[in-house]
Amino acid sequence: MRIEIQNLTKKFGAFAALKDISMGIESGELLALLGPSGCGKTTLLRVLAGLEFADGGSIRFDGTDATNQSVRARKVGFVFQHYALFRHINVFENIAFGLRVRSRKMRPARYVIDAKVKELLNLVKLEEMSGRYPSQLSGGQRQRVALARALAVEPRVLLLDEPFGALDAKVRQELRRLHDEIHITSVFVTHDQEEALEVADRVVVMNEGRVEQIGAPEKVYHQPATPFVYNFLGHVNLFRGRVEGDKIYIGNMEIELPENAQRDGKTATVYVRPHLLEIEEQPNHHNHFRATVKHIHAAGPQVKVELMTEWGDLIHVEISQKRYRALRLQRDVEVFVTPKEKKVFMAMETA
Amino acid sequence: MFIDTDSKSLQAQSPDFPFRIFKGKPKTRVTTEPAFVRWGLITIALVFLGLFVIMPLIIVFGSALEQGVKAYLAAMYEPDALAAIRLTLLTAAVAVPLNLVFGVVATWAIAKFDFKGKNILITLIDLPFSVSPVVSGLIYVLIFGLQGWLGPWLNERDIKIIFAVPGIVMATIFITFPFVARELIPLMQAQGVEEEEEAAISLGASGWQTFFRVTLPNVKWGLLHGVILCNARAMGEFGAVSVVSGHIRGLTNTMTLHVEILYNEYNSVAAFAVASLLALLALATLALKSIVEWKTRTSKKIKSKNDKKKERNEN
Numbered sequence: 313m314r315i316e317i318q319n320l321t322k323k324f325g326a327f328a329a330l331k332d333i334s335m336g337i338e339s340g341e342l343l344a345l346l347g348p349s350g351c352g353k354t355t356l357l358r359v360l361a362g363l364e365f366a367d368g369g370s371i372r373f374d375g376t377d378a379t380n381q382s383v384r385a386r387k388v389g390f391v392f393q394h395y396a397l398f399r400h401i402n403v404f405e406n407i408a409f410g411l412r413v414r415s416r417k418m419r420p421a422r423y424v425i426d427a428k429v430k431e432l433l434n435l436v437k438l439e440e441m442s443g444r445y446p447s448q449l450s451g452g453q454r455q456r457v458a459l460a461r462a463l464a465v466e467p468r469v470l471l472l473d474e475p476f477g478a479l480d481a482k483v484r485q486e487l488r489r490l491h492d493e494i495h496i497t498s499v500f501v502t503h504d505q506e507e508a509l510e511v512a513d514r515v516v517v518m519n520e521g522r523v524e525q526i527g528a529p530e531k532v533y534h535q536p537a538t539p540f541v542y543n544f545l546g547h548v549n550l551f552r553g554r555v556e557g558d559k560i561y562i563g564n565m566e567i568e569l570p571e572n573a574q575r576d577g578k579t580a581t582v583y584v585r586p587h588l589l590e591i592e593e594q595p596n597h598h599n600h601f602r603a604t605v606k607h608i609h610a611a612g613p614q615v616k617v618e619l620m621t622e623w624g625d626l627i628h629v630e631i632s633q634k635r636y637r638a639l640r641l642q643r644d645v646e647v648f649v650t651p652k653e654k655k656v657f658m659a660m661e662t663a
Numbered sequence: 664m665f666i667d668t669d670s671k672s673l674q675a676q677s678p679d680f681p682f683r684i685f686k687g688k689p690k691t692r693v694t695t696e697p698a699f700v701r702w703g704l705i706t707i708a709l710v711f712l713g714l715f716v717i718m719p720l721i722i723v724f725g726s727a728l729e730q731g732v733k734a735y736l737a738a739m740y741e742p743d744a745l746a747a748i749r750l751t752l753l754t755a756a757v758a759v760p761l762n763l764v765f766g767v768v769a770t771w772a773i774a775k776f777d778f779k780g781k782n783i784l785i786t787l788i789d790l791p792f793s794v795s796p797v798v799s800g801l802i803y804v805l806i807f808g809l810q811g812w813l814g815p816w817l818n819e820r821d822i823k824i825i826f827a828v829p830g831i832v833m834a835t836i837f838i839t840f841p842f843v844a845r846e847l848i849p850l851m852q853a854q855g856v857e858e859e860e861e862a863a864i865s866l867g868a869s870g871w872q873t874f875f876r877v878t879l880p881n882v883k884w885g886l887l888h889g890v891i892l893c894n895a896r897a898m899g900e901f902g903a904v905s906v907v908s909g910h911i912r913g914l915t916n917t918m919t920l921h922v923e924i925l926y927n928e929y930n931s932v933a934a935f936a937v938a939s940l941l942a943l944l945a946l947a948t949l950a951l952k953s954i955v956e957w958k959t960r961t962s963k964k965i966k967s968k969n970d971k972k973k974e975r976n977e978n
Contacts, residue, residue, distance in 0.1 A: 383864050390861075398876075401880075409863070
């Protein structure tokens with residue numbers, strides 16, 4: 313099902329949770345709403361579900377206006393952050409709930425419900441757990457029950473609030489696998505950028521009630537539209553430099569001015585990701601600056617090095633383990649930092 | 664102490680002898696107090712319980728049976744006593760269901776909606792607990808009594824409330840009102856319940872279905888607990904009922920009032936016989952409550968054990 317959101321606003325008292333949100337959600341896609349806590353992502357999800365109502369703007373489900381429809385009328389599947397399983401009934405009855413509460417005319421026959429629940433238990437791989445109560449399940453199992461319960465009513469869209477909360481990374485693949493099996497339009501909320509980039513078809517980055525950027529994971533990662541997105545998706549170093557003609561001078565380093573940089577004034581701000589910088593023992597003519605090693609974090613696939621630049625800023629550089637061993641880095645040693653390629657620095661329109 | 668000298672030989676006889684613990688097991692948890700503190704506190708609690716709860720109970724039954732079972736039963740089958748028992752049962756039968764409904768409705772209003780004066784409502788619910796029952800009774804007399812506000816109007820229409828059954832029922836409802844609501848408010852305000860209700864509605868359940876299938880099962884033990892306590896108090900209430908009843912034998916005497924009258928007439932066997940019924944009711948209430956709690960716990964435990972066994976066998 314296709315969802316169109318136009319100029320959605322929502323206030324809680326004086327606090328504006330959603331400020332003029334517009335976006336489209338394509339049929340069958342897995343969309344992530346990504347942002348720090350308090351950015352409005354969960355509110356947006358709840359407004360989509362009909363658990364909250366917007367103050368302004370509209371929501372269309374497949375072209376029909378759903379802005380003021382009740383939760384029941386919208387036919388959405390909602391997976392709550394803490395799963396909200398019914399404590400007093402077992403897994404089987406939890407999943408069957410949505411079918412059992414239907415009016416007599418709409419309710420499937422008992423054996424149809426049984427078959428449907430078994431099919432869903434099979435889908436989420438919980439056949440053995442059907443007689444258990446929620447309190448007897450692990451976090452991951454609970455989540456799968458919540459998912460199966462939401463799917464039982466054959467919703468038009470699946471909405472998941474922080475579905476991976478405190479769960480391990482394996483569950484992410486699980487959701488991806490499930491989505492690829494049933495192809496239901498799905499929206500999930502997360503504050504974890506890795507999660508969003510790994511699982512989603514498209515990512516919506518939100519901040520302070522606004523949409524910062526919408527795009528495929530590689531696009532928002534490699535071509536962030538705003539400084540916020542750049543900052544939020546992974547580490548980033550920030551440099552201020554003098555502008556002279558088409559160049560920026562940062563310390564002794566001379567780099568080409570990125571196309572979209574603001575040219576007015578004498579200074580410009582550019583960003584670069586830690587893994588796009590290199591550490592050298594020897595100066596390489598004019599494309600470098602001096603820095604002192606302050607901290608080395610060598611556990612992990614990449615070695616993270618924290619350095620103090622000659623003008624007194626702290627920056628992060630990521631190098632490979634191999635390179636780290638070759639350099640034999642020590643704390644408080646002076647080294648030279650240089651960009652790996654020519655065009656690694658980015659500028660932002662609102663820098 | 665006296666147990667310490669014997670404990671070695673006792674322990675030698677049976678390794679599981681309960682006094683073993685007096686020897687002071689190694690500390691296993693930081694929150695565990697030294698043995699003398701633990702046992703000191705337990706002893707104090709038990710002595711208190713024995714002195715103030717168990718001894719009076721024994722005395723009630725002892726005095727009731729002082730002149731044999733025959734006298735005991737005779738006191739019970741006496742027409743005034745039977746009338747008092749009937750009235751008490753009637754009062755509870757009206758007051759408890761009404762307070763069940765009122766309690767659920769009030770809790771619903773408090774837990775689900777925000778409105779002006781909500782805090783006043785919460786405070787008012789507690790009023791019957793904080794006001795002396797005698798005062799509660801007097802309030803009814805002031806409102807419905809002959810010299811009260813509504814007295815003349817009621818008198819004209821020949822409706823009797825004070826010194827009649829309706830007054831007793833109303834006073835009892837007032838006194839027992841907080842039990843159900845007090846028990847339910849924290850349960851219904853708990854975060855989890857609200858999420859479960861949202862989940863039910865998102866799955867297509869109507870308001871009533873959500874209430875009966877999700878909300879009520881979630882709070883049912885609290886509700887039952889409240890009802891049991893409400894019932895115990897409804898049958899045991901003395902002060903408020905005493906003010907509004909008028910003590911008309913065979914007509915407006917409840918069991919508690921009947922006990923008082925008998926006792927004042929130095930008919931202690933009869934007084935304690937009726938009192939023992941009230942005590943039995945209290946014991947039954949406790950037993951019921953414990954069974955309810957125990958059953959819910961074990962039914963779930965057994966299930967999970969079986970499941971785990973099954974799993975192990977399959978692996």
